[in-house]
Amino acid sequence: MGHKISEIAQALEAQAFGDLGIEINGVAEPSTAGPDDLALAMSEKYAEGLGTGDARAAIVWDGADWQALGLEAAIVVPRPRYAMSGVTKLLDPGPVIQNIHPTAVIDPSAEVGIGAAIGPFVVIGQGVCIGQNARIAAHCSIAEGARIGDNALLHSGVRIGARVKIGNDFIAQPGAVVGSDGFSFVTPEKSGVEKARESLGDQGDVQAQSWTRIHSLGAVEIGDNVELGANVAIDRGTIRDTKIGNGTKLDNLVHIGHNVEIGEDCLLCGQVGIAGSTRIGNRVVMAGQCGCSDNIFVGDDVVAGGATKMFSNVPAGRVVLGSPAVKMETQMEIQKSLRRLPRMMQQIRDLQKAVSKNGQKE
Amino acid sequence: MGHKISEIAQALEAQAFGDLGIEINGVAEPSTAGPDDLALAMSEKYAEGLGTGDARAAIVWDGADWQALGLEAAIVVPRPRYAMSGVTKLLDPGPVIQNIHPTAVIDPSAEVGIGAAIGPFVVIGQGVCIGQNARIAAHCSIAEGARIGDNALLHSGVRIGARVKIGNDFIAQPGAVVGSDGFSFVTPEKSGVEKARESLGDQGDVQAQSWTRIHSLGAVEIGDNVELGANVAIDRGTIRDTKIGNGTKLDNLVHIGHNVEIGEDCLLCGQVGIAGSTRIGNRVVMAGQCGCSDNIFVGDDVVAGGATKMFSNVPAGRVVLGSPAVKMETQMEIQKSLRRLPRMMQQIRDLQKAVSKNGQKE
Amino acid sequence: MGHKISEIAQALEAQAFGDLGIEINGVAEPSTAGPDDLALAMSEKYAEGLGTGDARAAIVWDGADWQALGLEAAIVVPRPRYAMSGVTKLLDPGPVIQNIHPTAVIDPSAEVGIGAAIGPFVVIGQGVCIGQNARIAAHCSIAEGARIGDNALLHSGVRIGARVKIGNDFIAQPGAVVGSDGFSFVTPEKSGVEKARESLGDQGDVQAQSWTRIHSLGAVEIGDNVELGANVAIDRGTIRDTKIGNGTKLDNLVHIGHNVEIGEDCLLCGQVGIAGSTRIGNRVVMAGQCGCSDNIFVGDDVVAGGATKMFSNVPAGRVVLGSPAVKMETQMEIQKSLRRLPRMMQQIRDLQKAVSKNGQKE
Secondary structure, eight states, rough: OEEEEHHHHHHHHHHEEEOTOOOOOOOEEEOOOOEEEEEEEEEEGGHHHHHHHHHEEEETTTTOOTTTOOSSEEEEEEEEHEEEEEHHHHHOHHHHHHSTTTTOEEETOEEEETTOOOOTEEOOOOOOOOOOOOOOTTTTTEEEOOETTTTTEOOEEEEEEOOEEEOSOOEEOTOEEEOOOOOOOEOOOOOOOHHHHHHTSSSOOOOOOOOOOOOOOOOOEOSSSSSEEOOOOEEEOOOSOOOEEOEEEEOTTTTEEEOOEEOOEEEOOOEEEEEOOOOOSSSOOOTTOOOOOHHHEETOOOOOTTEEEEEEEEEOEEEEETTTTTHHHHHHHHHHHHHHHHHHHHHHHHHHHHHHHHHOOO | OOOOHHHHHHHHHEEEEEETTOOOEEEEOOGGGTEEEEEESSSSGGGGHHHSOOOOOOEEETOOOOTTTTSSSSEEESSSSHHHHHHHHHHHOOOOOSSBOTTTOTTTTTTTTOEEEEOOOOEEETTEOOTTTTTEEEEEEEETOEEEOTTOEEOOOOOOTTEEESSSSSSEEEOOOOEEOOOOOOSSSSSSHHHHHHTTTTOOOOOOOOEEEEEEEOOOOEEESOEEOOOOEEESHHHHOOOTTTTEEETTTTTETTTTTOOSSOOETTTTTTTOEEEEEOOEOOTTTOOOOOTTTOOTOEEEOOEEEEEEEETTTTTTTTTTEEEEEHOOOOOOOHHHHHHHHHHHHHHHHHHHHHHHHH | OOEEHHHHHHHHTTTTEEEETTEEEEOOOOGGGGHHHHEEEEEEGGGGHHHOOSSSSEETTEEEEEETOOSSSEEEEEEEEHHHHHHHHHOOOOOOOOOOOOEEETTTTEEEEOOEEEETTTTTTTEEEETTTTTTTTOOOTTTTTTEOOOOOOOOTEEEEEEEEEEEOOOHHHOOOOEEEEOEEEEESSHHHHHHHHHTOOOOOOOOOOOOOOOOOOOOOEOOSOOOOOEEEEEEESSSEEEEEEEEEEETTTOOOOOEEEEOOOEETTOOETTTTEEEESOOOTTTTOOTTOOOOETTEEEEEOOOEEEEEEOOEEEEETTTTEEHHHHHHHHHHHHHHHHHHHHHHHHHHHHHHHHHHH
């Protein structure tokens, strides 16, 4: 469980100084670090903390005088945030899932790759195919015909629906759902909602109407290196598949509607919602609680600030904010103006008086 | 598994032309359709796709010249979107749930209707009553005294709480929760929040206060033909039941607070939230991420655009948008004005100069 | 199951009048109460309902003339909303969970306190420690090293992650997740998002970038008397623990990011989201769908109205509303001004004409 400083430095491809044989058992913030911890002093503001904690070794910022900081060993990294990735990976024990638990119900027609570990009460359906070294925690269910690549990590209670296809190195946090049915309903006659959308607000004569279900025949197709947060919900497509590209990460409680296509290397933060048939480009980043209307297109490299609501297409590369989404700098101007609105109203009243006085003078 | 064109046309009550004996195994978009697929060419814009795909048969728009489109058979439908309902229903294989799985824990006092299929590790409590032909997937739990009507489909991991009553033809996507306890807490003395609500913003003297739980003695009552999305959460009522009317559909991650009453044939899209004791009429449609405050009333046939926040009652038939919700056309005007605000500020400054100059001239 | 009026009055520390031996089996609203129900007539507006219902006994408001209302017995309470707490607690049967179910998989190294009840298919990992009188419903999983205090109630399908620490009197509604991994990713070079945040909107030259995972080595630490709603998601910390203080309650579908610290006695209503590393003080109340950006601080006793989005620090005691959050009274003024904007635009046009005319006259 212990790791030598030399070993950590090697994993980070970073330079190390001092006593490289010191063994550490965990990481800690500088002020609370014990003698067996590696203190994470990623910038100068942590210098003081190193003084109050008991760390013997630390990751320090480029240029730090580690000996003056009272350390016996130090690892120097040029981009500390990136170094966090390597050091936390090295020290993460990962969940305990051992062998194939005897209570798991695995259909005889399913194929499970070598090295896979499957927890208690897991259910794996007909014709499922799971790659090598998968770790599937308690209470997961993987329905008929689903395929999951190598090295998957499914935390407890993840639901993979029928015929869903998932690439390699997939991670799903507890309760994530992939392949729920799309939310797609139709009325025999044109509905009030369809009319309101066409006319931007007028439903016409409202009539009683009830909803008939459009079944979802498509599945979900997920690329490599995708991660899903806790209690995420991804709907299957109606005819074609809902798609999530390689390297895309979804945070907790994100909702992805039917037929949605998301590109590669996107980050969708907590509680983002994407309505049906919308397409998201590559490397798009949406902060928490963003929303996209159905059937729109969000271009590559778009960045959306917190709670931004996109009702129409967003061009590639744009940084947007607000509801409805506008360029971030426009939103900043609008917000500034809003705070001045009461004063503007007073100025208009003053002007009205002055003009009326000027007019009367003549 | 194959379906003849004649059979599909009959199910859709639609006219068919050409070789009605062609068998199809699935549906596809025109451009990707293979020879065994029924292409869905619902409007003229799909004409080109039919040329590039290999479809022999298609559902086509009213008035299409199917022979000129290179098809051997065609089904003509007057409202293509509605036809989607029939054709997808016909071709949906549905989830595989067979018999009563031996691992299911079913209380001896529970009644399960004939034709029901119950998956692995399902738990059914004391006195539960489940109708005919129910399909209950792996890991569902149905607590004591709950009643579910005929033809229910519960996908994996659905949680039905004690004494919940559900009608016929119920569908719940994975992870849906019905009957969690209401979020209802009270302080011994009047709380800062109560004071702030009364005074619209002033909490008065803030005092330490801790919350005591009000238990939920009510249940949830759900009508016929209701569908719940993945990871939905519906709280039980405090004294009376929380109610969801016939034909209402809830999308993924929707939150319904305690004592809420929702009418018939409503659609609440992804991540909508309805706070406690609010009443929603019939045929109300809310787009994704809408919210309703507690204790308000939303009238029949209201349509709310994406992310609309309703803080007070909404009259029947209104189409609303924005936060706070206003009529959609008012919201459109407000948004237009907002974009002009910086220009207005400049116009006021120009006016101030001009007026001052006019005033000085005299 | 029946409770005498005298017994209920004693539990509520309230005065009772009339026939204190009447036994009641439940509570009901006055108009629907039967002869075995205790009617809840908490204020004068319920007087009429008492007339139409069949209640023999009621909880009535301070000053009510219970005999004139046709009652045989009455309990008088000074703060009726607070009395709801006591009476509903007395009458709540609670979930049925009996003994240790033989299907539960409990690691031999786990310690389960005396009086605990554990339902079917529960999974308890290595070294887990659960206090006395815990009730753990079907399909819960508690991973290695987690500790839960006395009197816990975990409803079905709750997921407690590895090394999570929880105090006494904990309640979790179905599907709640504690200890999912944080949403923390980094690019080898500075990402477009980091640049956009630094410059408030400019990503600079956009480059292809993919995300590397920062693993979560911290856990979650939860105090005493905490309640979590259905399908809540709480991420573990990166290095230190994510923290939830004593007495804090989270409603359904709330999202808590990694490293977040929430104080004591807070209420976070349905679908609230708190981004990573944000700190929330004590007694903070957020209405439904509120959001907080990452790395901000919300002071003690803050009250945030529905769907308020906090992008920066909020001082203690403030009542805020809107997106971005401003003081509630400021938001009210802004909203009033917004509705007047189209009229202001007309007034400016009128002024421009008048000024131009005044200028020409000379």
